[in-house]
Amino acid sequence: MGKPEGFMEIPRQTGHYRPVSERIRDYKEITQQLSDDEIRQQAARCMDCGVPFCHALGCPLGNLIPEWNDLVYKGNWKEALERLEATNLFPEITGRVCPAPCEASCTLSINSEPVTIRQIELAVIEYGFKQGWIVPKPPKMRTGKKAAVIGSGPAGLAAARELRRQGHDVTVYEKAGKPGGILRYGIPDFKLEKWVLDRRIDLMKKEGIHFETDVKIGEDLPASFLKKTYHCVILTIGAGKARNLQIEGRELKGIHFAMEYLTQSNCAVSGETNFVPVISAKEKNVVVIGGGDSGSDCVGTAVRQGAKKIMQFEILPKPINWEESTNPSWPDWPLILRTSSSHEEGGERDWGISTKKFQGKNQVEEILCCRVNWKNEAGKAPWFEEIPDSLFTVKADLVFLAMGFVHVEHDKLLDALGVAYDARGNIRTDGQYKTSNPGVFAAGDANTGASLVVRAIYHGRKAAVSADEFLKMIS
Numbered sequence: 365m366g367k368p369e370g371f372m373e374i375p376r377q378t379g380h381y382r383p384v385s386e387r388i389r390d391y392k393e394i395t396q397q398l399s400d401d402e403i404r405q406q407a408a409r410c411m412d413c414g415v416p417f418c419h420a421l422g423c424p425l426g427n428l429i430p431e432w433n434d435l436v437y438k439g440n441w442k443e444a445l446e447r448l449e450a451t452n453l454f455p456e457i458t459g460r461v462c463p464a465p466c467e468a469s470c471t472l473s474i475n476s477e478p479v480t481i482r483q484i485e486l487a488v489i490e491y492g493f494k495q496g497w498i499v500p501k502p503p504k505m506r507t508g509k510k511a512a513v514i515g516s517g518p519a520g521l522a523a524a525r526e527l528r529r530q531g532h533d534v535t536v537y538e539k540a541g542k543p544g545g546i547l548r549y550g551i552p553d554f555k556l557e558k559w560v561l562d563r564r565i566d567l568m569k570k571e572g573i574h575f576e577t578d579v580k581i582g583e584d585l586p587a588s589f590l591k592k593t594y595h596c597v598i599l600t601i602g603a604g605k606a607r608n609l610q611i612e613g614r615e616l617k618g619i620h621f622a623m624e625y626l627t628q629s630n631c632a633v634s635g636e637t638n639f640v641p642v643i644s645a646k647e648k649n650v651v652v653i654g655g656g657d658s659g660s661d662c663v664g665t666a667v668r669q670g671a672k673k674i675m676q677f678e679i680l681p682k683p684i685n686w687e688e689s690t691n692p693s694w695p696d697w698p699l700i701l702r703t704s705s706s707h708e709e710g711g712e713r714d715w716g717i718s719t720k721k722f723q724g725k726n727q728v729e730e731i732l733c734c735r736v737n738w739k740n741e742a743g744k745a746p747w748f749e750e751i752p753d754s755l756f757t758v759k760a761d762l763v764f765l766a767m768g769f770v771h772v773e774h775d776k777l778l779d780a781l782g783v784a785y786d787a788r789g790n791i792r793t794d795g796q797y798k799t800s801n802p803g804v805f806a807a808g809d810a811n812t813g814a815s816l817v818v819r820a821i822y823h824g825r826k827a828a829v830s831a832d833e834f835l836k837m838i839s
Contacts, residue, residue, distance in 0.1 A: 366437040370408035376477035376689070377406055384709050388667050391553040391633045393460075394705050398480075403487040406480045407436040413471045417695045418481060422469030424822045425451045425458075429466060429481055436484060445492040448485060453522050453821060454564060456493070457547060459486025460556050462818045465697055473691035493563070500570035503531040509835045512537060512594040514581055514777070517545025518817045519808025520600035521564075522824030523831070524573050527598075530832045534573050535594075539580040541636055545602060547817070549627040552661050554668075554705075558634055582777030590781075595838055596803045596831045599783070599791060600824055603769040603809035609653065613722025622658040622766035629665045645671040649759040651731055652676040652711075653719055654766030657704075662764045664706030674711030675758060679748070681738050682715035718750065722763065730757045769814040788813060797827035798834075805831050 367373075379397045381387065387394045398406065410433035418429045428447045435444035448455050459482055470478035492498045509532045513524045516538040528534045542548055544561045569575065579585060590597045606621045608614075620643060631637035645666035652659045652666075655678030666674050686692055686700035693699065707713065721732040735754035740746050771789030772778070778791070784800040786792040790813050791806040793799055799806050807827030808820040 366434050367408040370437070371411055371472055371476070371479075374405050374409050376409065376480060377402060378480050379483055381705055381708070387554065387705075388709050391557075391668065393557050394554050395460075397487065397490075398483060400487065400491065403484055404437050404439065407433040407484050409472070409479050410434065410437075411471060417469040417471060418466040418479075421695050422466035424465075424816070424819045427451045427466065427485070429479075432488060433479065433481075433484060436488060441488065441491050441495070442497060444488050445497060448488050452485070453525050453825065454518070455485050455489035456560055456564065457518070457556065458818050458821070459483070459489060460560070461547075461551060462816065465816075465818075468691050468693075468697050469695035473694050475690055477689040478691075498567070500567050501529075502571045503529060505531045506533070507531040507835065509533065509596075509838065510535070510594045511831060511835070512590050512597045514590075514597065514599050515545055515601040515808075515810070516543035516575065516577075517600060517602050517808065518547060518820040519602075519810075519824030519827070520545065520598070521547075521568070522821040523598045523600055523807060523828040525568060525571075526825045526828035527831060528568075528571055528573050530828075530835075532832070532835060536573060536575050537579050537581055537585075538575065538577045541578055543575045543577060549630050550623055550658070550661075552626065552630065552665055553633050554664060555661070558630075580777075582775055582780055587777050587780035591803070595835055596805065597781075598797075598824075598827055598831055599778075599781075599799070599804065599806040599810055600808045600820075600827075601772060601777075601810045603771055603790070603814040604773040605770045605789070606765065607767040607770050609719060609765055609767065611719065611721055613724065613728065616722050616724050616728040617726055618724075618728040618761060619722060619763045619765065622652070622654065622662050622764045625764050626658065626661055626665065629669075643762070645669040645674075645762055647672050648761035650674045650762045650764070651758060651760040652764045652766055654678065654764075654768065655680065655713070655715070656766060656768060658768075659764070659766035660704040660706045662766055663711045664704075664709060666762075667706065667710045671710075671762075673759075676707075676711055676713045677717040677719065677733070678713070678715045679718055679736065680715060716748075718748070720755075722760075723757070728760050728763055731760045731763065732757050769809070771813065772810040797823070797830045803834065805834075 379395045412430045416430050432444040432447040464482040466481045467478040511527045513520045513536045524534045628642045632642045650666045650671045652662045683701040718736045723730045735751045736748040738748045784792045797805045805827050807823040
């Protein structure tokens with residue numbers, strides 16, 4: 365703890381967003397980062413707690429947060445980078461897109477403002493890139509064992525790096541045109557510019573990891589190819605089965621899943637697109653159904669495309685409006701109202717809304733909705749009841765379904781591999797990431813259901829450790 369009184373003397377400071385009038389004209393990163401000197405001051409606020417809840421409870425990766433905070437304050441950036449990379453394979457990504465559960469569990473959150481952990485993390489890794497400290501690190505020894513990773517999202521990239529570190533030959537298969545999975549195709553550039561991802565993937569290639577893109581295992585290549593060619597397989601194909609809204613009028617044109625919209629937009633921004641025409645919100649009345657991050661990303665994208673009006677509906681009740689800097693649920697994640705950068709840019713939000721019917725001729729024109737009240741009773745799951753006489757309609761030229769994902773896609777690959785599913789439809793594993801098919805492992809959202817990028821990285825890395833143990837037993 366370099367500055368014992370730092371948390372009392374120094375107020376919390378975060379990077380600022382670019383002005384709304386400026387940022388909605390492009391897809392560049394919206395956040396302006398703090399200077400190195402400002403980051404060092406923020407690191408001085410860390411109390412080096414006896415029980416660091418940020419590390420032990422908040423961060424799925426178990427990042428050594430108090431250690432690198434102290435090192436940053438003392439100006440020892442290189443050692444701080446070593447501590448950071450000991451647990452986090454992709455800090456430049458989590459430092460941009462993670463919701464920072466570590467900050468919610470920071471001890472300062474009990475009665476003050478938490479340490480700006482996420483921005484310090486990002487500053488450390490970017491300082492390392494700037495200084496040229498981050499270079500390819502190919503393994504010193506080769507085992508001769510071959511591993512295939514199916515899917516190149518955060519879990520797949522983490523699994524590939526960890527397996528390569530152990531000296532195995534690793535090939536990552538991706539059905540899309542470029543590697544990155546949801547990081548490339550699901551997260552807009554204004555949150556994660558793709559040069560950040562390309563920089564890391566280029567390093568992985570130089571470390572000897574092979575990437576095969578535009579290949580859908582189970583269709584372009586049979587699943588049997590995997591078992592014949594590789595000693596083990598890790599499935600990191602995400603939770604691709606989106607939650608649908610099977611109501612009257614669902615077949616009308618203009619109703620899309622959020623990920624379809626975001627993928628097309630990201631491809632258009634990067635110039636990598638075969639979609640003609642790309643789904644566009646220009647001069648349209650847009651309704652986003654679902655109040656999570658994907659819904660927010662749809663709002664921000666529609667704003668940039670020039671939508672006429674944007675509404676975002678959530679069926680759950682409105683969270684509490686918490687204006688204090690403290691965490692009312694410390695050390696747990698607080699269920700409070702959150703306003704994203706996209707919400708600041710435009711659109712309206714409403715809660716407790718049930719969508720009953722899409723209306724129109726061939727093309728959606730309006731939505732019939734009603735308001736609901738949520739009920740709670742001990743021993744029962746919460747449920748809602750429609751409020752009498754609360755029906756209303758809204759104009760809608762374009763509707764995005766952003767209601768989350770139910771489970772992994774049950775496709776030809778999984779059918780051919782014969783892996784078992786759990787009660788929710790995810791790939792079932794034994795607690796060590798082993799599926800019902802020997803030599804086949806599963807990690808990330810395909811195994812756990814949809815979750816955070818940081819959790820996917822954690823599970824991808826742990827699955828690789830389990831796969832490495834399996835490979836060591838093969839003669």
